[in-house]
Amino acid sequence: MNRPAIPDQDALRRVGASVRARLADDPKVYTVPTDIAELFAVGDFLTQAECRRLISMIDQVAQPSKLYEGEYGEDFRTSYSGNLDRTDPFVRGIARRIDDLLGVDGETGEAIQGQRYLPGQQFKPHNDWFYPDQDYWPMERKNGGQRAWTAMAFLNEVEAGGATHFTxxxxxxxxxxxxxxxxxxxxxxxxxxxxxxxxxxxxEKGVKYVITRWYRTRRWG
Structure with missing residues (x-):
């Protein structure tokens, strides 16, 4: 029996191999030991001054986080978020550093999104890739295709809670x-x-700030 085609599978395989090899050759990159997923970490990727500046920018754009209508329950994602101005020279510089780390074309990267979590706020277990059987997929396919890689940076210490849990x-x-x-x-x-x-x-206590940049298989937007 023939299996249904997976959208963008060839592109995801090629991008995966390229980024995997680049990260493996970078001594600053730590590989999280697991056979379940390819997960990496880079310490001190952002300076304290850069973190503070990004936090200030997030506070200026943060709105209640959105999800595709009907995709999840009302309390699934309760944070605040907003896209940072991709034309801002400081934001462009951060994006370029992430692009260079992965060795990918910046045109495939979505705008950097900032997220702010107040006490009690969360984002329940989810995947970053798109489900091709959902109504939103035709639009996202035109908008750059499947999400290949995710890059997420922490910006501050959180007094209690707020961990990223890979379930x-x-x-x-x-x-x-x-x-x-x-x-x-x-x-x-x-x-x-x-x-x-x-x-x-x-x-549980305090506020959590992060930035995220997602990469598609083709030019975003």
Whole structure:
């Protein structure tokens, strides 16, 4: 029996192989030991001054976070978020550094999104890749295709809670200012990887700030 075609599978396989090789050759990159997903970390990717500046920018654009209508329940994602101005020279510089780390064309990167979590706010377990059987997929396919890689940086210490929990891998990563997490949303063969399921656990005390840049298989937008 023929299996249904996986959208963008060849592109995801090619991008995965390229980024994987680049990260493996970078001594600053730590590989999280797991066979479930390709997950990497870079310490001190952002300086304290850069983190503070990004936090200020997030506060200026943050609005209640959105999801595709009908995709999840009302309390699924309760944070605030907003896209940073991609024409701002400082934001462009941060984006370029992430692009260079991964060795990918910046045209495939979405605008950097800032997220702010207040006490009690969370993002329940989810994957970053798109589900092709959903109504939104035709639009996203035209908008750059499937999400290949995710890059997410912590900007501040959180007094309690707010870890990033990779549910299938079984690890909690506590927020540490300047640390960048990077993961492949696909398997080596280009199929979506269920093992990348992750959550922003509820903040118990304090505020949590992060930035995220997602990369598509083609030019975004």
């Amino acid at each position: 299938e891998i079984g690890i909690n990563i506590e927020p540490r200012p300047g640390v960048l997490l990077v993961w492949n949303n696909a398997l080596p063969d280009g199929a979506p990887n269920e093992g990348t399921m992750h959550a922003g656990t509820p903040v």
